[in-house]
Amino acid sequence: MAAPELLDRIPLLSGVPRSVEELPGGLTNHNYKVTTPSGAYVVRVWASDGTLLAIDRDAEHANSIAAARAGVGAPVHDYLPGLGVLVVGFLPGCHTFTEADLHDQANLPRVAEACRRLHAGPRFVRDFDMFEVQRRYLEIVRERGFRLPPRYLDFMPTVTQIRKCLAIRDEGTVPCNNDLLPGNILDDGERLWLIDYEYAGNNDPCFELGNIWSESALPPGHLEQLVTAYYGRRLRHKIARARLLGLMSKYGWTLWASIQDGANETIDFDFWSWGMEKYERAVAEFTDPGLTGLMEEAARAD
Incomplete structure (x- = not known):
């Protein structure tokens, strides 16, 4: 207390x-x-x-x-x-979202609308780029001797390819929360509120959408619906972009968990298991034969 x-x-x-x-x-x-x-x-x-x-x-x-x-x-x-x-x-009368709320497809347009409101608001005071955050996290993990998941470094060349392909259709950044796990979405019955701005920064809006998808382990179809609701029409390259950035979300936050596991002695939480769950899903996507096609889709115009 x-x-x-x-x-x-x-x-x-x-x-x-x-x-x-x-x-x-x-x-x-x-x-x-x-x-x-x-x-x-x-x-x-x-x-x-x-x-x-x-x-x-x-x-x-x-x-x-x-x-x-x-x-x-x-x-x-x-x-x-x-x-x-x-x-x-304190926001009264609010229900805190759970993964079940995000698995309910009826809520996805509401989540997209809340993201649009945030993204249309005032610029934030710093930027957030998961490629750079992941690189800094990796330096910390290696310098301090924290645990690194098996084969983690094997996927770095693919990360470089993903970054290059996303640069082709880069359309700039907007103010993003960057950490919209279900508990950071509140529902007052009429509208959604987004809380907790520890990792907030100007970022690609597709990272926001891909991170929401990743944090709640939603099916690919849910991400397609979320991205379509956000942009108001189905854009294949945006859906592919959000999927790739959702993969980077899992890959980067895995190291967040490694740092917490090695350095945090004040919170009783199994950070390593939390991070490995994300990493295992990332490995499945890195090794999926469809990843090359996804990168091609993100780089081409609809």
Whole structure:
């Protein structure tokens, strides 16, 4: 439970009646719902400084404000980096998505609409490129002697090919959350909200869509529906692009798990098994004979 002395150092919450409830989820933060007479808030307390994982807390704060302005993120009430705290508004009456919600095809157009709202909003203060993030993660893993999955380096030449093929039809970046696992999507019954901007940055919109697909292990047909809903029409090269970036999502976040497994001693979670599940799905895609055709599809015009 959040220490009373910590809450007392947050001006908005100091010296007022309050109730505190720990919220589930969060692998790099501890999250608490704090209810006061003036309203309810979520206090995010850093579980680590996030340096190894390329989390920039100042950028997270700025990007959270931008997402709120876009009408898709929770309002931001306070930021106290000296305490490792970000305070955002609690969104009442919301259902937190699960994988089952994303497997329900009726929700995919709603998810696409929420992404479009975010992507049309103010630019974020930094960029996010999974090819570069994966490269930095790999340097950390090798320098520190963290565990590397079997054959991980064997796929690096294919990663280079994927990056080159995606550059052919590169259409620029938009502000993306980049971490839309189901728990970061909230449903108030009318619209969806997107939360948690630790990894937010300007990115290819197809990474956002491919990452959603990857995080919930959705069937390929669901990704096609999600991409089609996002663009308003079926675009084969965008669907292929999202699939390739979804593969890069699995490949890159595998190393996130390796770093957490080797460096994080404060959170009781099996990061290695979590990462290996992603890696095994990535290997299946890297070794699929259809990967070359997918790259060709992403590079050609419809």
